[in-house]
Amino acid sequence: MSVTRGFNFLMTPGPTNIPERILRAMHRPGMEYAGPEFTEFSIACHEDIKALFKTESEVFMYAANGHGAWEAALTNTLSPGDKVLVPETGVFSLTWSQMAKSLGLKSKYLTNDWRHAIDPAEVESHLNDDKDHEIKAVLVVHTDTATGITSDIAAIRKAIDSAGHPALLMVDAIASLICTDFRTDEWGVDVVVAGSQKGLMMPPGMSFTAANTKARQLGESSTLPRSYWDWRTRRGDHHYTWYCGTAPQQGVYGLREAIDMIMEEGLDQAFARHRRLAQMTRAAIEVWAEAGALELNALVDGEKSASVSTILIPEDLDVQQFHTVCRDRFNLSLGNGIGKLTGKAFRIGHMGNVNEPMIIGTIGSVEAGLEICGIPHGKGGAQAAVNALSSELDN
Ligand SMILES: *Cc1c(COP(=O)(O)O)cnc(C)c1O
Numbered sequence: 001m002s003v004t005r006g007f008n009f010l011m012t013p014g015p016t017n018i019p020e021r022i023l024r025a026m027h028r029p030g031m032e033y034a035g036p037e038f039t040e041f042s043i044a045c046h047e048d049i050k051a052l053f054k055t056e057s058e059v060f061m062y063a064a065n066g067h068g069a070w071e072a073a074l075t076n077t078l079s080p081g082d083k084v085l086v087p088e089t090g091v092f093s094l095t096w097s098q099m100a101k102s103l104g105l106k107s108k109y110l111t112n113d114w115r116h117a118i119d120p121a122e123v124e125s126h127l128n129d130d131k132d133h134e135i136k137a138v139l140v141v142h143t144d145t146a147t148g149i150t151s152d153i154a155a156i157r158k159a160i161d162s163a164g165h166p167a168l169l170m171v172d173a174i175a176s177l178i179c180t181d182f183r184t185d186e187w188g189v190d191v192v193v194a195g196s197q198k199g200l201m202m203p204p205g206m207s208f209t210a211a212n213t214k215a216r217q218l219g220e221s222s223t224l225p226r227s228y229w230d231w232r233t234r235r236g237d238h239h240y241t242w243y244c245g246t247a248p249q250q251g252v253y254g255l256r257e258a259i260d261m262i263m264e265e266g267l268d269q270a271f272a273r274h275r276r277l278a279q280m281t282r283a284a285i286e287v288w289a290e291a292g293a294l295e296l297n298a299l300v301d302g303e304k305s306a307s308v309s310t311i312l313i314p315e316d317l318d319v320q321q322f323h324t325v326c327r328d329r330f331n332l333s334l335g336n337g338i339g340k341l342t343g344k345a346f347r348i349g350h351m352g353n354v355n356e357p358m359i360i361g362t363i364g365s366v367e368a369g370l371e372i373c374g375i376p377h378g379k380g381g382a383q384a385a386v387n388a389l390s391s392e393l394d395n
Contacts (some may be wrong), residue, residue, distance in 0.1 A: 014204075015203070016147065016199075016351055017201065019201055022257045033246050033247065034239060042239065046242070051259075051309060052222050054182065054183045058231075060072065065205065066174045068093075069195065072193075078105055081106065085123070085167065086107055088110055089140075089149065090149070108135070112343070116149065117150065117151040118152075140153065142175070143173075146338050147298065148347065150176060167186065168191060170313065177199050178352070179274040190211070192210040195207045218344045228244050269277070277350040285381070294313055294370075295311070296310070297311070299308035306351075310346075312344060326365060326366065330368065334346050
């Protein structure tokens with residue numbers, strides 16, 4: 001067994017680093033599941049989390065990962081045979097679409113090259129063609145963690161409105177919430193799906209759906225079977241039903257701490273920090289790319305994610321060995337390429353509990369890993385990141 005010292009640099013795009021404060025807040029003994037202490041605490045948490053989504057609507061909490069909240073969004077609003085429109089973004093549009101099909105829905109998948117954000121005009125034209133309004137929902141992944149690309153939700157809302165189409169807009173904000181501005185109410189997002197282990201800085205195992213009145217009203221008459229996920233039974237006087245059973249109590253205490261930490265920093269400051277760390281990372285990637293082997297996957301400036309950078313690497317180079325070197329020699333965990341980028345990319349997560357020294361340390365270590373593995377790269381990525389930071393601080 002290798003002996004490690006210092007921190008593990010967990011720079012994967014989920015799960016992410018959990019702050020000590022959140023770990024400590026969760027370190028609690030068991031407590032009465034329906035006692036007044038926990039009930040009041042939980043109700044306040046349900047109220048205060050709304051600010052993170054910029055919504056006045058209810059946010060439902062599940063003891064589940066993001067996939068659970070995906071299922072909740074679909075089963076609460078749709079009926080067997082309903083059609084959904086899914087613009088491709090990467091791995092997560094595909095798996096959400098596959099889930100829809102496995103639940104008995106029909107999915108129209110709009111293909112994309114994985115290097116660009118969703119084209120709102122294409123969404124609009126598909127909705128225009130759907131004269132009978134067979135499409136009941138548009139499922140959009142805000143930031144696809146596979147590609148490191150973020151789509152424009154306000155523009156997609158506009159496209160749906162321009163087509164005069166009544167379909168619900170459901171957005172997966174699992175990888176973007178807290179990292180990139182997300183305005184549920186202002187943008188008219190009917191259902192938002194989020195998870196605990198990315199920008200929220202918590203352990204995996206909790207997820208959320210925010211649902212507006214339109215979505216909840218549709219849910220009153222929709223007929224996909226659901227029980228655990230059912231919004232209709234998740235409110236009421238008996239707090240036990242808010243979680244469809246015993247609450248993940250320690251998780252809720254962690255969530256409270258996460259909300260407090262985010263509010264102390266300020267949402268705008270958190271978005272700015274994520275943008276800054278992403279810019280530093282991309283400055284380094286640009287330098288590495290000069291040798292002709294590595295390249296940022298995202299091609300368009302305004303679409304590059306604040307949460308994660310996906311770096312393409314030629315297939316004949318051994319990216320697995322590079323991961324092993326980073327992990328074993330530097331205690332640095334990076335993301336693998338996933339989906340059709342398996343073996344052809346690596347990913348640097350810069351989401352959640354991350355700061356500038358962690359990014360500079362990561363970039364320097366990545367460069368050392370590239371050197372050890374003989375992967376051609378331009379030199380001076382860390383300096384480029386420092387320069388990007390300095391020019392940011394001058395502004
Ligand atoms: C991580 C992630 C998911 C899946 O979340 P799980 O908690 O692993 O189920 C879905 N969508 C996006 C965009 C993600 O980043």
